[in-house]
Amino acid sequence: MSRFIFIIAFLLVLSVGCTEEEVTSREYPRVHTLEIMPAGNTSLKLKGEIFFSSVPIADHGFVWTEVGFPTVTNGAKFSLGPKEGAGIFETTAAATLKSGKTYAARAYAQSAEYTVYGELFEFIAP
């Protein structure tokens, strides 16, 4: 009997789970920039992720600029429009890039109240 109880206890120990990453909530969508890659001088391969969203997303997409920090108002923008819920988004956008110049780009998402930018990526146009 005691052996049986020990085996049950052993299996119980093995059955409990491990702590895994939990996305903490915000009142705005949370965005990662995953990939920014020039495809020649005329287009950009872009990939981002909205990894949390508790509000409707009015617009999402990518912004880039030759100098400073790109925003939805100061540089080039590729909008993918409204989005429902979290998830990865990617596209290839037409762009006019100057060879050898350094650009900065990032993903963005907008809710009714917030504009959220993902991490800033820099690249040199080929």
Next chain:
Amino acid sequence: MKYPFGILVLLCLMHHNFDGSAQGDFRPGYIIRNNEDSIAGFVSYGTEKSNTRHCFFKEKKNVKYTSFTAGEIKRYGFINDKTYVSMTLPHEWAGEIDEFPQEKVFLKSLVTGPLGLYRYQKYYLLEKNGLILLPFPTDIMIETESDGRAIKLDRRYIDVINSFIENAQLSANKAAYSEDDLTYLIEKYNVSQGHRRSIKSKPAIALGLGVTAGYVTSKLTMDYFDKGAFEPSSTIVGGVSLNISSPKVYDRLFFSVEGWYEKIFYQGYTEYQHTGDLVRQDMLIDISFFKTTLGLKYHLLGLHNTPYIKAGIAVYFLGNTSLTINKESQQFGNVIVTDTDPGENFQIRRPAGYWFAAGYDKNISRAINLFGEFRIEKNNGFVGTAVQSASSATDLSFLLGVRF
């Protein structure tokens, strides 16, 4: 609620399991009745004093024991260990032995052969055509001499032994009035008389291998983060253990070495103001490591079926590690800027810790023990700057294992 419930169930199981067997240190042994019938079973290991008065015996592990006096059985013993023989001490020793027993008592048989040696509590007895008491040495004998005081040891027991062993060119002059010294000397004498050793002595070193699995919950606190910034993190661990003891010296104390593999994930959150921005920061720490613990283990009630305590240190060897900080700065106009970096000014550091444990060891067969153990460990976390630790952690573990 999932984990606390699981732990509660485990506690109930462990309590149920241990409660029925926590009746002392019963070890495989036997009794021989006065009619020479021998019965195998389990005998309470007891103390030297209690073993001379009673024998607590049960035929099976999970039944109530029976108490026998020396008048009721002829002999009892433990497998590959000591034996006790029922005898009546001569009345003329009444003045020599404290609390002289009028009835039969159990004498611990230390050596058998041409010259026998027994122990009764703190007294030793030779057997050669009858029992001979080795006089217990009085503390010291003091003689006053003209130039002061001199100390002279009580040699009466030495003279008695010498009178029996001098024919073998042996001497008891350097033998202390102790079990080890007297056993060694009398065995040596018997061997010189052509007698083979009759009692198997306990080994000088004993090794016990084990495997362990368990559940660990760890609470990390970090400088620059609020105390509750990190939620307790939990994980499953598995490892091996090695217990080293010296049964010849003391069979309840063990040097314990353990090694286990662990993979744990910590996540913390904090907020602060920086140049007018509200910064929300998540710290993600993902670590795998091999941990070695070194410690001492003490069995409280005997060799088996006993609670035990352990304490020691923990040394860590890091495997794969990652430290990520997701930072979101809320700027004017409800603009949020995300910045992820691999730890900024922090880095993963190798911690060191100390721990204390309490558990229960249960013998399920001659060579297999099961054990359950709760352990608390304090260590200096995994995170720090280039020059010093900036964190600390408290780990609570519940471990189950099998030892061979």
